[in-house]
Amino acid sequence: MARLFALALILCVALGQERYASTAELKRKDKTVVAIQSSPLGLSIDEYGDIALGVVSKIEGESVSLEGGETYWADTESRIIKADQPVSLAELKPGDLVELAYNRDQKNQAGQSLIMRLVVLAKPPANDAESKKNYSRTIMFDPKPDRVRIEFGKDAVAFGNLALVEKGLEEKVLLSDGSARIVEQDGRIEVNLLDTVSSVEVQQGKSKAFGTRLVYDNGTGEAHMLGPIQLVRSGEKPLTGEAGRLVYQLDDETLILSGQLKLVQNGRTTTASSAIVKEKEGFAYLFGDPVASTSGDDTVQGKKVRYSLERGDVIVLEDVKGEFNDN
Numbered sequence: 086m087a088r089l090f091a092l093a094l095i096l097c098v099a100l101g102q103e104r105y106a107s108t109a110e111l112k113r114k115d116k117t118v119v120a121i122q123s124s125p126l127g128l129s130i131d132e133y134g135d136i137a138l139g140v141v142s143k144i145e146g147e148s149v150s151l152e153g154g155e156t157y158w159a160d161t162e163s164r165i166i167k168a169d170q171p172v173s174l175a176e177l178k179p180g181d182l183v184e185l186a187y188n189r190d191q192k193n194q195a196g197q198s199l200i201m202r203l204v205v206l207a208k209p210p211a212n213d214a215e216s217k218k219n220y221s222r223t224i225m226f227d228p229k230p231d232r233v234r235i236e237f238g239k240d241a242v243a244f245g246n247l248a249l250v251e252k253g254l255e256e257k258v259l260l261s262d263g264s265a266r267i268v269e270q271d272g273r274i275e276v277n278l279l280d281t282v283s284s285v286e287v288q289q290g291k292s293k294a295f296g297t298r299l300v301y302d303n304g305t306g307e308a309h310m311l312g313p314i315q316l317v318r319s320g321e322k323p324l325t326g327e328a329g330r331l332v333y334q335l336d337d338e339t340l341i342l343s344g345q346l347k348l349v350q351n352g353r354t355t356t357a358s359s360a361i362v363k364e365k366e367g368f369a370y371l372f373g374d375p376v377a378s379t380s381g382d383d384t385v386q387g388k389k390v391r392y393s394l395e396r397g398d399v400i401v402l403e404d405v406k407g408e409f410n411d412n
Contacts, residue, residue, distance in 0.1 A: 109223040109250040111258065111303045116238035116335055118301065120248050120258060122225035123234070128265055130274055134201045134220040136253050137185045138210065144177050148197060149185070157187050158197040162273070167205040169300055169309075182206045184254040186220035202251065210254045220253040224276060226265040232286075235260055235301070237308065240338040241289040243299055247278065256303035260285055283315055287333060289340060290364040292318045292394070294331050306335040312344065320395055324350040328360075339363065346371070350397030353380040357390070367394050375404070 107129035111118040122129045139151035150156040159165070165172050177183075184204045191199040201220065225233045225248040232244040235258060247263035262284035263277045283295035287310060295317075296310040309332050316326035329344020340362035348355045348369075355378040357371035368391055375386040378399045387401030 107223075107225065109225070111250065111252070111256050113303050113306050113335060117236075118238070118258060118303065118335070119236045120223065120225055120250050121234045121236070122227055122248070124227040124231035127225070127227040127231065127233075128267070129226075130224045130265070130267070132201065132222045132224070132274070134186045134188045136218055136220050137187065138254065139183065139185070141177055141179050141181045141183055143179060144174060147174065148195075149174070149177065149200065149203065151183075151185065156195075156197050157185060157200045158193045158195070159200045159203070163200040164202045165200075166202065168207075169302075177203075177205070182209065184210070186253055202253070204253075204255055206254075221251070223250040224248075224265050224274060225250070226263075228264070233260065235299075237301075237333065237335050238338070241287060241333055241335075243285065243287045243308070245285040245299065247276070249276070258299075258301040258303075258308075260299040260301075261297070280311070282313065285310065287331065287340075289333070289338075289362075291320055292316070292340070292362065292364055294340070296331060301335075308333040308335070314342065314344075316342075316348070318394060322351040322395065322397055324348060324394065324397065338365070346373075348392065348397075353378060353397045353399070355379075355390070355392060355397075355399060360392070362394070364394070368392060369394060370402075371399075376401075 107122045109120045137151060137154060139154050142152040143150040147159050148156050159174050165174055184206060186202040187198040188201055189198045227233050227246055232246055233248040235243040243260055245260035247261050249259040251257050262279040262281040265276045268275050280297040282297055285296050285299050287294045295315040296312055298311045299308055301308040312329045314328040314331050318324035326348040328342040328346045332341040343359040346357045346360055357376040358373040360369045360371045362369045371390040371392050374388055376390040377386050385401055387403055387405045389403040391400045391402055
């Protein structure tokens with residue numbers, strides 16, 4: 086079986102020894118994304134496989150054939166992914182370009198290798214794809230109140246109970262609520278992903294955002310957090326807020342918020358369609374048609390607004406409008 090269990094971690098738990106930390110890394114340009122599992126009651130497991138890249142020629146029952154290649158089979162543990170979403174095998178079709186990770190040590194009665202992960206690719210992979218013949222998946226689980234930690238360079242960090250780090254033609258990190266365990270009867274790994282409101286946290290400076298799930302794509306350098314998003318920022322004048330979606334861009338260390346954005350701070354309520362948060366600068370740039378900011382009976386509006394994260398003050402940069410009550 087092409088799996089390597091973190092036996093050292095299990096032994097540490099059994100013997101009551103010091104906390105054992107397991108890590109998994111992805112490299113992007115000059116930055117490193119690191120997943121860290123460290124609870125003595127947690128679990129860290131590595132799975133390995135091979136990669137086939139090709140076009141689907143036939144889907145029959147639980148089997149998938151690639152043009153000019155082999156036929157593989159799927160079971161309940163196989164993960165079929167399209168547009169970053171899990172789908173059923175029935176949603177595949179001939180002509181789909183796929184990355185297929187398989188375990189040659191697990192075969193069915195027909196001699197077909199087990200599908201570990203099958204990803205439908207939106208476009209052909211980069212030129213160096215031929216050098217990436219191996220697939221690995223690291224499963225990390227820390228039971229509450231502990232959490233797996235994901236470090237995005239030295240600027241941002243995310244937390245959740247369950248993390249999956251996958252390396253292949255596509256390199257991704259998934260962080261969510263949930264659990265993982267080894268089923269002792271057959272050595273099977275059982276992974277239970279849960280989308281729980283505010284179970285995943287992203288921190289950048291004084292700002293924190295809470296959502297249901299985070300998916301990081303090392304090819305784009307973007308981490309997408311699914312909403313509803315709750316926002317909190319500490320300081321002399323604390324900020325709270327909400328949004329529908331969050332994207333953290335690793336390369337320029339920027340948070341992007343979108344979807345019915347609302348910020349409340351120092352007696353002022355500001356609404357917008359989207360925002361670019363520059364935490365190191367202490368400002369957010371809000372966009373909308375219009376962005377509206379209300380304090381008491383006074384309201385200012387504009388299509389682009391600079392928002393002070395420390396004070397809650399706003400400066401309209403485009404198409405200023407205002408309503409002021411002199412009473």
